[in-house]
Amino acid sequence: MHRDADLEQLMAAYQQGDSAAAAAxxxxxxxxxxxxxxxxxxSRRDADDLLQDTWLRIHQARHxxxxxxxxxxxxxxxxxxxxxxxxxxxxxxxxxxxxMEVLPEAPAATGGRTDPGPDLEALLGALPESQRxxxxxxxxxxxxxxxVARATSSSVGSVxxxxxxxxxxxxxxxxxxxxxxxxxx
Amino acid sequence: MKPEDLDRIFARAGAEHHVEQQVEPELLRRISAAIxxxxxxxxxxxxxxxxxxxLLLLTAAVGxxxxxxxxxxxxxxxxxxxxxxxxxxxxxxxxxxxxxxxAEMVPGSRRLVNPAVLVCTGILTxxxxxxxxxxxxxxxxxxxxxxxxxxxxxxxxxxxxLPAAGGTWLILRRGMAVNRTAAGIxxxxxxxxxGVTMLSLHCPNLRAIHVMAWHVAVxxxxxxxxxxxxxxxxxRERSAARRx
Numbered sequence: 429m430h431r432d433a434d435l436e437q438l439m440a441a442y443q444q445g446d447s448a449a450a451a452a453x454x455x456x457x458x459x460x461x462x463x464x465x466x467x468x469x470x471s472r473r474d475a476d477d478l479l480q481d482t483w484l485r486i487h488q489a490r491h492x493x494x495x496x497x498x499x500x501x502x503x504x505x506x507x508x509x510x511x512x513x514x515x516x517x518x519x520x521x522x523x524x525x526x527x528m529e530v531l532p533e534a535p536a537a538t539g540g541r542t543d544p545g546p547d548l549e550a551l552l553g554a555l556p557e558s559q560r561x562x563x564x565x566x567x568x569x570x571x572x573x574x575x576v577a578r579a580t581s582s583s584v585g586s587v588x589x590x591x592x593x594x595x596x597x598x599x600x601x602x603x604x605x606x607x608x609x610x611x612x613x
Numbered sequence: 614m615k616p617e618d619l620d621r622i623f624a625r626a627g628a629e630h631h632v633e634q635q636v637e638p639e640l641l642r643r644i645s646a647a648i649x650x651x652x653x654x655x656x657x658x659x660x661x662x663x664x665x666x667x668l669l670l671l672t673a674a675v676g677x678x679x680x681x682x683x684x685x686x687x688x689x690x691x692x693x694x695x696x697x698x699x700x701x702x703x704x705x706x707x708x709x710x711x712x713x714x715x716a717e718m719v720p721g722s723r724r725l726v727n728p729a730v731l732v733c734t735g736i737l738t739x740x741x742x743x744x745x746x747x748x749x750x751x752x753x754x755x756x757x758x759x760x761x762x763x764x765x766x767x768x769x770x771x772x773x774x775l776p777a778a779g780g781t782w783l784i785l786r787r788g789m790a791v792n793r794t795a796a797g798i799x800x801x802x803x804x805x806x807x808g809v810t811m812l813s814l815h816c817p818n819l820r821a822i823h824v825m826a827w828h829v830a831v832x833x834x835x836x837x838x839x840x841x842x843x844x845x846x847x848x849r850e851r852s853a854a855r856r857x
Contacts, residue, residue: 445654454644462636478638483644489789491655492719501721509720509791551622567623576723581792595619602622 435499443490454483460569461507467552467564468511474518482510500571501578506581508561554601560593562587658787661715661722667784668711669704672803675777675809683769695746699813701808702742706735710803714781714798717796718788728798732836735802739809739832740825747821763827766816770808770831777807778839793843801839805832 435457441449461482465475485506493502552560565576568589573591577584658664680688688696709731716722726734781800790796808831817829 443655445652447649447652450649450652451645454641454648458636458641458644476637479636479640480644481646485646485789486831489720491787492658492789494657494660494719498721502719503721505720505791506789567620577721579796581724583724598619605670 436496436611439490439493439499440495443493443495457503458483461503462563464504464507465511467549467568468557468560470511470514474514478507478510481514483508484497485510498575500580501575504565504569504575504579505581532551551598551601555594555597558591559597562590563594563598564592578585614722626775629785637742638715639825645803649687658719661712661719664701664709664715664718665708668714668781668803669707671780671784672707672711672777672807673765673810675773675780675807676814679769679773679807679811680814681813683815685814687812687819688814690819691813696744698746698808702738702807703813706739707803707806707810709735710806712787713799714796714803715788717790717799718785718791720791728795728802728836732798732833733804736829736832739829743824743829744821747819759826762818764824766812766818766823766827767830767834769815770805770812770828771834772808773811774801774804774831774835776805778835790843793847794840797839797841798836799839801836802832805835808832808835 435453436457438449438453442453462475462479464470465478470478486503489506493499552563555563561580562576565571565579567574571579573584573587576587580587584597652720684719691699709725712725713728713731716724725731778800781804785796785800809828812828812831818824
């Protein structure tokens with residue numbers, strides 16, 4: 429996980445018009461943003477589009493980042509905004525086309541994986557959207573409770589509550605799949 | 614299940630996911646090509662303190678200027694304690710609304726309070742203060758007078774909320790609201806408080822029922838107008854995006 433001090437310096441340099449800093453940010457933050465979109469049950473093609481849209485929006489709004497502030501809440505608040513917009517658009521399209529169900533694209537081939545361990549989409553797919561978002565930020569992006577609260581415009585208490593409920597649900601899911609022993613405290 | 618167990622499972626699932634779903638280098642090249650050419654320096658937004666101070670000055674200026682033009686009849690009828698009580702509460706409410714407005718315009722800012730909760734709490738607090746201060750001023754009050762005088766006050770309050778809203782937009786326009794409705798509510802609330810400030814200084818009618826109903830009503834009407842305007846702007850932008 430990239431530490432914030434480093435990201436903050438890159439962000440400040442990006443605001444000053446430093447192309448190398450901007451390129452470094454794109455290289456370093458794109459994978460985790462892409463993963464954030466993918467685990468929200470969008471197809472790979474949609475995730476690619478969302479990533480591109482997010483960077484364009486970040487570029488337009490880069491002056492709203494305040495040097496010295498943590499980068500990830502700022503970045504994820506924008507990414508979340510783009511995702512919500514995309515969800516609304518997709519919902520409207522689905523309604524217009526009277527399509528009852530949109531299936532996500534099939535996940536990429538696992539390369540002959542024989543291990544029956546859980547995959548990230550399957551794990552998170554069982555959670556409601558708001559819990560999935562919080563768990564993705566906490567566990568996949570490695571953000572703190574405070575950072576997640578800022579990114580989602582909510583309180584730390586609310587984030588804790590969503591995370592706790594998600595743990596409970598995941599515990600049940602993993603036990604059902606035999607991936608956790610029943611005696612695990 | 615302990616949190617560490619979940620961490621382990623996520624780390625493993627995440628690592629496998631990472632290998633399977635890496636970002637295409639071509640996509641990164643496209644993003645860089647869209648952003649890097651012509652990259653120019655930008656001036657970061659001023660600090661929250663500067664923005665909040667600007668918004669509070671604007672609110673006070675609109676309220677005081679309006680009352681100066683219409684006449685400071687209300688403040689002359691208030692005792693020192695009454696004036697202090699009203700303006701401390703209005704000031705605190707305005708500070709919260711200004712802080713929230715500033716926070717809404719910077720993605721990932723710490724949110725003090727949900728703007729809808731802020732409006733409701735602020736309105737109830739104002740009504741409680743007015744009831745406590747002017748509860749004894751019941752007197753006889755015909756319904757005709759209540760509505761006629763009240764509508765006049767509401768109209769005057771909203772007329773002062775308009776320039777305050779315009780000024781608030783000028784101060785906040787460089788920001789980016791990820792939740793426009795919330796930003797509209799917060800900014801509308803602040804603009805409404807400029808109207809309440811003006812009415813508190815100007816209106817000599819200190820009957821509790823008049824002040825609680827018509828002066829305070831400027832705030833929710835203004836907040837609702839802010840929310841509706843924000844939604845209308847969002848709708849317009851989305852329609853334009855769909856057409857293009």
